[in-house]
Amino acid sequence: MEAINHLLVCYFFFSLLRTSTSQDSTITPNQSISDGGTLVSADGSFQLGFFSPGNSKSRYVGIWYMLSSETIVWVANRNAPLHDHSGILTVTGDGVLVLLNSTNGIVWSSNASRPPENPVAQLLDTGNLVVKDGNGDFLWQSFDYPCDTHLPGMELGWNFVTGQGRFLTSWKSTEDPAQGEFSIRIDPRGLPQMVFMEGARIKARAGSWNGLRFTGYLELRTNPVFEFQFVLNEKEVYYGFKLLNNSVFSRYVVKPSGVSQRLNWVDRTHSWEIFSTSQADQCENYGFCGANATCNINNSPVCACLEGFLPNSPKDWDLADWAAGCSRRTLLECNDTNGFQKYTRVKLPDTSSSWFNKTLTLKECKGLCLKNCSCTAYADFDVRGEGSGCVLWFGSLVDIREYATGGQDLYIRMPISELDHLEKKRRFSKKKLVAIIVGSALLVVGMAIIGLVLYIWKKKLRNQGTTKRSHKKDYDNEDGKEDMELPIFDLTAIDNATNSFSNNNKLGEGGFGPVYKGILLDGRDIAVKRLSKSSGQGLNEFKNEIILIAKLQHRNLVKLLGCCIQENENMLIYEYMPNKSLDSFIFDHAKSKLLNWHRRIHIIRGVAKGLLYLHEDSRLRIIHRDLKASNILLDNDMNPKISDFGLARSFGGDQDESKTNLIVGTYGYMSPEYAVHGHYSVKSDVFSFGVLILEIVSGKKNRGFYHKGNHLNLLGHAWKLWMEDKPMELIDSLVGDMCTLSTVLRHIHVGLLCVQQRPEDRPNMSFVVQMLSSESKLPKPNQPGFFTDSPKADSSSTKGGTYSGNEITVTLFEAR
Ligand code: AMP
DSSP: OHHHHHHHHHHHHHHTSOBOOTTOSEEOTTOEEEBTBEEEOTTSSEEEEEEOOTTOOOBEEEEEETTEEEEEEEETTTTSOBSSSOOEEEEOTTSOEEEEOTTOOEEEEOOOSSOOSSOEEEEOTTSOEEEEOTTSOEEEEGGGSOOSEEOTTOOEEEETTTOOEEOEEEEEETTEEEEEEEEEEEEOSSSOEEEEEETTEEEEEEEEBOSSSBTTOTTOOOOSSEEEEEEESSSEEEEEEEESSTTSOEEEEEOTTSOEEEEEEETTTTEEEEEEEOOOSGGGSTTTTOBTEEEOTTSSSSEEEOTTEEESSHHHHHTTOOTTOEEESSOOOSSTTEEEEEEEEEEOOOOTTOEEESSOOHHHHHHHHHHSTTEEEEEOSBOSTTOBOEEEEESOOBOEEEOSSSOEEEEEEEEHHHHHHHHHHHHHHHHHHHHHHHHHHHHHHHHHHHHHHHHHHHHHHHHTTOOOOOSEEEEEOTTSOOEEEEEBOOHHHHHHHTTTTOGGGEEEEOSSOEEEEEEOTTSOEEEEEEOOTTOSSOHHHHHHHHHHHTTOOOTTBOOEEEEEEETTEEEEEEEOOTTOBTHHHHTOTTGGGGOOHHHHHHHHHHHHHHHHIIIIISSSEEEOSOOOGGGEEEOTTOOEEEOOOTTOEEEOTTOOEEEOSSOOSBTTTOOHHHHHHOEEEHHHHHHHHHHHHHHHHHOOOSTTOOBTTBOBOHHHHHHHHHHTTOGGGGSOTTOOSOOOHHHHHHHHHHHHHHTBSSGGGSOOHHHHHHHHTSOOOOOOOOOBTTOBOOTTOOOSBOOSEEEEETTEEEEEOOOO
């Protein structure tokens, strides 16, 4: 402070002195830089000067790349903007950098560790602004006070001697460099690990350093641009990176949205290219599966208790709320009868309360863990070569992730009784596997023989001019080319299963007619769709559904178990979905609270994958034509399953668009080109999917949507908020849990891309799936189709009549 007072006295003296010229890289106590003046590093890579970000009028002193002046890498007065162009930056005789405003008030200042001789401030070729003394020793450097950008040579971490920490924090917004919510730092507790924070909360974890990389940062791979460095000793811990070729520029930045990216400069395109982006799948959320559980993005459900552990709250666990985590089935007793269960290819658990040693062997590590009653797991400290060192965990194991490749070994302490049990289970599964393989082989041979006999027999019958049905039902598909076989259920069995179609068993009513719950004699739960005589959706749709869905199999499609056609009854038998349909959750005030963000996102992604399968990955190209919230069923774990294929159409080969005169579907979900011209393609399903996303995010129906300020439907309202730059107002206020705002905003963005007016502007489902599971830059959406609507419109399925939207009036024919 004394130095600063001294400085004020001296300022009038400074103002008489010369201003730094535009190409200088240094300023001395008799020089200053005013707004408009700059410093340039000796090799011309970086420049320091005054700037205003975006449309902001505030002035800041910052450092940027000469070849990309909008790429600001450091800001001096990030929390204290100047409000005019009168700012002056200078260095005092005490070696303190100060930024003064028009009234000579100090807006920002650096500090100096000791009074220096002949101090000078210099912008180095690395982008580091330093104050040094006559001997060239640094008194202060901007690299010790990082903003949102990590540059080569910058060491981020902790100095254990001084207690000083260096970490990245995001800007508040693209126009405000003040400290934002997101930071990336080394958590020095236990074995130091890299964490991504949102405020004081850990949002995600790259984990501890294992000699090659951070255990959960698989993107960190050997490359021709930079080399990573990690240092851990008694005095300090830090990580940094070094360029392998100094003519290349590379930076790592944490953006205001919380997304972090590594970018490399590409001369050819004269732009920054993204090298890696922080992943945003569910398993990246810190502790997503709770304690003592693992997350595996390729499994469904993604969370599983560690072996020998059980969910703490089985009810929540079944509803895909995993936060409560798991506990041991058999408590650990502190004696020698413990062993270890090995997990391979995992991201090590949170190390904040771990212990480590760099020199022990893995065997010694195990021995040490067994000796300590509260030790729960151990692992190598360094995985290079044979592995070395030791990390021990005590208490719960949080935030373990399983990878298909990468990761490392973790040994979890278990009572011997549990290990025996697991070993027996493994041996049994091995035996079972062998039995299955042998059994399947015998079955295949047996079936081939039976098939051959049946073929000869059928041929004989055909030759006699008669065809008998086997115990399976055969249907010709639309082209009449292929036969479909489906198990036939006996009417008496279905009657018994549904308590004679008792009203108590009724689950709901759809286009076909009533749907009943049933229990078969073998204990299987089923849902029975009974075609009612008065159904608008007739026998053709019934047949269509059988033909299409019986051939499909995907975890996000409801499974058709068979049909029953007997005594004027036409029924479809499905696997039973205990949580019924999505609309019963999202549009219900009480139940919608059960759908937290993770579940909503899980549902959106599941439906997207189911639709992708229908459009691109199944044997046929299938367009559902009636995708809506009531046609998404939810299983025990709240996994979504697309249902109701009564209106679906299959396309062969390269065909991807068709036209119909009979326009059927549901108001609010139909794309404009289908409702107006009868054109349907995969893009009509994409439109319905977009409506579904916006409904799930907002908790509001598209049709029947009411907002006091306008007569728009949900799409119109979402578009209006988007254009006014306040899309977060769309978000369902009943969803109380924490979820990264950027993730929800991304879903709104993708929803708007799907409901664009022109089908060719809408993304296909593979792009949608990709956009939903990455953090890549998204294209700008254009105006949605049918974004205006009649305020009196209802949300039911089409019953025929006149529909007004986008000033076009179309007549829809009766569908159901
Ligand atoms: P749908 O005819 O497919 O529109 O079905 C009408 C209603 O019956 C749905 O909204 C669900 O509530 C219920 N439902 C249909 N299929 C099933 C199923 N497989 N499991 C449980 N409930 C079902």
